Amino acid sequence: xxxxxxxxxTILVLEDEQSLLGxxxxxxxxxxxxxxxxxxxxxxxxxxLKKSKSGGVTLSSVxxxxxxxxxxxxxDAIWLDHNLVGEENGLDFVTKFKRNGGHWSKIPIxxxxxxxxxxxxxxxxxxxxxxxxxxxxxxxxxxxxxxHSSLSHA
Amino acid sequence: MTPxxxxxxxxxxxxxxxxLENSQAAILNVLEDHKQESEKILKKKAIxxxxxxxxxxxxxxxxxxGQITYVNQSFEKMLxxxxxEVLGKRIVAVVPREDEKGEVVPFNERILNRVLxxxxxxxDLTNPFYYIRKDKTRFPSSSIVTSIxxxxxxxxxxxxxRDITKEKEIDKAKTEFVSLxxxxxxxxxxxxxxxxxxxxxxxxxxxxxxxxxxxxxxYRGNQRMVGLVNALLSVSRMDLGTFIFEPEPTDIPLLVxxxxxxxxxxxxxxxxxxxxxxxxxxxxxxxxxxLLRMVVQNLLSNAIKYTPEKGKIEMSLTLxxxxxCLLFTISDTGYGIPKNQQHKIFKKLFRADxxxxxxTEGTGLGLYIAKAIIDxxxxxxWFESPASxxxxxxxxxxxxxxxxxxxxxxEKNK
Numbered sequence: 001x002x003x004x005x006x007x008x009x010t011i012l013v014l015e016d017e018q019s020l021l022g023x024x025x026x027x028x029x030x031x032x033x034x035x036x037x038x039x040x041x042x043x044x045x046x047x048x049l050k051k052s053k054s055g056g057v058t059l060s061s062v063x064x065x066x067x068x069x070x071x072x073x074x075x076d077a078i079w080l081d082h083n084l085v086g087e088e089n090g091l092d093f094v095t096k097f098k099r100n101g102g103h104w105s106k107i108p109i110x111x112x113x114x115x116x117x118x119x120x121x122x123x124x125x126x127x128x129x130x131x132x133x134x135x136x137x138x139x140x141x142x143x144x145x146x147x148h149s150s151l152s153h154a
Numbered sequence: 155m156t157p158x159x160x161x162x163x164x165x166x167x168x169x170x171x172x173x174l175e176n177s178q179a180a181i182l183n184v185l186e187d188h189k190q191e192s193e194k195i196l197k198k199k200a201i202x203x204x205x206x207x208x209x210x211x212x213x214x215x216x217x218x219x220g221q222i223t224y225v226n227q228s229f230e231k232m233l234x235x236x237x238x239e240v241l242g243k244r245i246v247a248v249v250p251r252e253d254e255k256g257e258v259v260p261f262n263e264r265i266l267n268r269v270l271x272x273x274x275x276x277x278d279l280t281n282p283f284y285y286i287r288k289d290k291t292r293f294p295s296s297s298i299v300t301s302i303x304x305x306x307x308x309x310x311x312x313x314x315x316r317d318i319t320k321e322k323e324i325d326k327a328k329t330e331f332v333s334l335x336x337x338x339x340x341x342x343x344x345x346x347x348x349x350x351x352x353x354x355x356x357x358x359x360x361x362x363x364x365x366x367x368x369x370x371x372x373y374r375g376n377q378r379m380v381g382l383v384n385a386l387l388s389v390s391r392m393d394l395g396t397f398i399f400e401p402e403p404t405d406i407p408l409l410v411x412x413x414x415x416x417x418x419x420x421x422x423x424x425x426x427x428x429x430x431x432x433x434x435x436x437x438x439x440x441x442x443x444x445l446l447r448m449v450v451q452n453l454l455s456n457a458i459k460y461t462p463e464k465g466k467i468e469m470s471l472t473l474x475x476x477x478x479c480l481l482f483t484i485s486d487t488g489y490g491i492p493k494n495q496q497h498k499i500f501k502k503l504f505r506a507d508x509x510x511x512x513x514t515e516g517t518g519l520g521l522y523i524a525k526a527i528i529d530x531x532x533x534x535x536w537f538e539s540p541a542s543x544x545x546x547x548x549x550x551x552x553x554x555x556x557x558x559x560x561x562x563x564x565e566k567n568k
Contacts, residue, residue, distance in 0.1 A: 017341055023348045030357050114340035116387075118398050135344035136380045140351050 009151050010034040013079040014041070014093065015112075020135070024079065027140050031148065036075065040085040041093045075107055076151055080129070082113035082120065091120075094127045108150055112143060211314040215302070216245050218270060218310055232317060234288035252284045252292060254395070259283060265299045269311050272301070282318065293317045325393075332390040336383045343383065346376045378515065385519040388448070389502065392526045399445065399530060403438035406446070406480065407471055413450045414469075417458060425464045433471040439480055439561050445527045446559075449535075452520035453484050453555050459516065460509055461488035461552070473561070480561050485554040491539040499537070500525040533559040 011028055015021040016039045025035045078097075082090040090111060098105050109129040116134045124132050130150060133143050206213060206224070212232045215224040222240050230236055233249060240248045245266060251259045284292040297315035301308045350373045352358060354366065361369065391397040410432055414421075421428055457467045465487040474481045489508050491499055498504045503518040528535040539553040 017345070019345045020341070020348070023345065023352060027348070027352060027357065114337060114344060118400070134340075136340040136347065136383070140348040141355060 008032065008034055009076040010036060010074060011077045011079055011147070012036040012038070012075045014038050014084060014090070015079070015081045016040070016083055016085045017081075020081075023140065027144055028079075031144055041088040041096070077147055078107060078109045079147070080109055080111050080113075082111065082115050091123065091127070094124065094129060098128055108147075110143070110147055112138075209314070211316050213312065213314050214245065214249075215312045216266065216270075216310055218308065220244050220246065220267065220270065222248065223310065232287070232293070232315075233285065250286045252286065254282065254284075256284075265297070266311050266313060269299045269301050270308060272308060282322065285315065293319055294322050296321075329390045329393045332386055333394065336387040336390065339383045340380070343376060343380050346372070347380070350376065382517055385517050385523065388523050389519055392523070397526075397530070399442045401440045401442050401531070404441050404443045404446065405436075406439055406441075406482070407432040407436050409443060409447055410450055410469065410471065410482070413447060413454055416451075417454055420455070420458050421467075424458065424461070426458060426461055427464075427466050429466065429468045431468070431470040433473075436471055436473065436480065437561060439559060441531055441559060442527075445531070449524040449527050449557065450482070452524045453557070456520060457484055457486040457488065457553075457555075460512075461486040465552075474558070478561060480559045482557040482559075483554055485552060487552040490551060490553050491537070493539075496537075496539065500535075528557055528559075531559060533557060 009032075011033050013021065013024055013028070013035055015024060015037070018039075021037055021039070025037060028035045080090045080093060084090060084093075090113065094109060097107075097109070105128070110131050110133065111124050111129050112133045112135055114135045116137075121132045131146065207226045209226055210228060212229040213224075213226040214222060214229050217223050222243055222245055225235070225237050225240055235248060246264060251264060253259060282294045282296065285295045286292050294317070295315045296318045297313055299311060299313045302310045302312055350369055353361065354369055354373060388397070410430070414428065414430060454467075454469075461467060467487075468483075468485045470481075470483045472481050472483075473479070489512060491506050492508055495504075495506045499506065500521050501518075502522045504522075505516055505518040509516065525535050535555070535557050537553055537555045540551045
C-alpha cells in the first residue's frame with residue numbers, strides 16, 4: 001500500500017477485544033502509522049495509555065481515552081469501537097470528545113464495530129463521525145486505506 | 155232382569171273395572187319411566203353444561219347472525235364479561251379483535267364470519283391476533299373456529315381460544331437470544347478474518363503456495379460463517395419485528411449491475427454465461443436499497459450455486475402493468491425446484507432435496523429473507539420451475555424467479 005504522507009501520523013485506537021486490538025495495531029504500524037490504544041473511554045482520557053513499540057498507545061475505555069487525548073500533542077484520527085471496557089461506550093466517547101470543540105472536533109473518527117443496528121449507525125453519523133464500518137463485513141486493509149486517504153486530504 | 159242376567163252384568167262390570175285398573179297401572183308405569191328418563195336427561199344436560207362451562211379454554215358459541223348464544227366460565231374470566239352481559243349480543247361488538255399493530259380486524263375478515271359463510275379457515279399461528287377485554291386491555295390469542303352443522307346446515311359457530319402471552323414471551327426471548335448470540339459471534343469471526351487477511355496479504359512474511367491455499371480455505375470458510383450469522387440476525391430481526399425499512403429513490407438497474415459485478419468471480423469460475431437485460435428508462439423506485447440488494451444477491455447467488463458449469467443465467471428488468479410496476483426476472487438453467495417441494499421453498503430453513511444432495515453450502519434462509527423483504531415492500535415474489543418430482547440424479551430445465559415492485563416514483567426522477 002502506498003504511503004500517502006511522509007509525515008508520521010498518529011491514530012488512537014479504542015477497542016475492547018485484545019485480539020482485535022492486536023491485529024489493528026499491527027496493520028496500522030505496518031502502514032507506518034503511530035498507534036495509541038485504549039480498551040476503555042476512561043483510560044483514553046488518562047495518561048494510562050499503552051505505548052507500542054513505535055511509541056503508540058492503545059486504549060479500551062472511554063474515560064482513559066478522553067484524558068489521554070488531552071495530553072496528546074496530536075492525534076490525527078480515532079479508530080473507535082462501540083462496545084468498550086467499563087460503563088461507557090463509543091457514543092459516550094464521541095459525545096464527550098465533540099463537546100470539547102476546537103481542534104478536537106476536527107479530528108476524524110472512524111467507528112468500527114460489530115453492532116450493525118441502523119439506529120446506532122445513524123446516531124454516530126449525527127454526532128459527526130466520519131464513517132461507520134461493520135467489522136465482520138469489511139477487510140482490514142479497506143478500512144486502513146480509507147483512513148489513510150482521509151488523512152492525506154486533511 | 156233375571157238373576158242370571160244380573161250376574162252376567164256384574165261380571166262384565168267387574169272385568170271393565172279390572173281392565174281400567176290395569177290400564178291405569180300401565181300408564182302410571184309409563185309416566186314413572188318417563189319421569190326417570192327425563193331426570194336422567196336433565197342430569198346428563200347438567201353434566202354437559204358443567205363440562206362446557208369448565209373447559210380451560212375460552213369458549214363461545216354464536217348463531218348464524220353472529221349473536222352470542224353461549225359462553226363458558228373461561229370466556230368470562232379471560233375477557234371480563236359475564237355471561238348475562240353478552241348473551242344475545244353480536245360477538246364483534248363485544249370482543250373486538252386486533253392484529254399485532256393494533257388495527258381492528260374488519261367484521262368480514264373475522265374467522266368467525268368466514269366460517270359462517272362456509273369457508274374452511276386454518277388458523278395462521280405465525281400471525282397472532284389480540285382479543286380486547288372488557289377493561290380495554292388486550293392479550294394475544296390463538297383460536298380454533300369450527301362451524302356447527304345440524305342436518306347438513308350451518309346453524310352457528312363454536313370458537314375456543316387461549317391466551318398465548320407466555321408462548322409469545324418465550325418466542326421473543328428465543329429470538330432475542332439468537333440476535334445477541336449472533337452479535338457475540340461476529341467478534342471472533344472478525345478476529346479470524348483480519349488475522350487471516352494479514353497472513354494472506356503477506357504482511358507478516360511470504361507464504362508458500364500450499365500455505366496460501368490452506369489459508370484461503372480458512373478465509374472462505376470464515377466468510378461463509380459471517381454470511382450465516384448475518385442471515386440469522388436478519389431473520390431474528392424479522393421475527394422480532396425490528397427490521398427497519400428505509401425506502402429511498404433507488405436506481406435499480408445500477409443496483410442489479412453492482413450485485414452482478416460483486417459475484418462475477420463465481421460466475422467466471424463456473425463458466426456461466428449471464429445475459430443481463432436491465433432495461434432502459436427504468437425510473438428511480440422507492441425501495442430500501444440495502445434490503446433490495448439482499449434480495450438480488452440471494453437470487454443471483456442461488457442461480458449461480460444451483461446451475462451446473464457452462465450454464466446460462468438471464469436477468470431482466472421491465473416495466474409492467476401500464477408502467478405501474480417494475481418486474482425483475484432471473485432465470486437459470488439449473489437443477490430446478492422439485493415439484494413436490496415447491497410449496498415449501500420460501501419457508502425458513504427449508505432446502506430442497508436435490509440441492510442438499512449436490513451442494514452442502516446454503517442455509518435455507520435466503521429465500522425466506524427475500525420474501526419477507528419483498529412482502530414488506532408491497533411487492534410480490536414468485537417462481538416457475540418445470541422440474542418434476544425429484545428423483546435422484548435427475549436434471550431439469552431450471553428456474554425463473556420473479557420480483558414485482560410497485561413504482562411509487564414513476565414520474566420525474568432520472
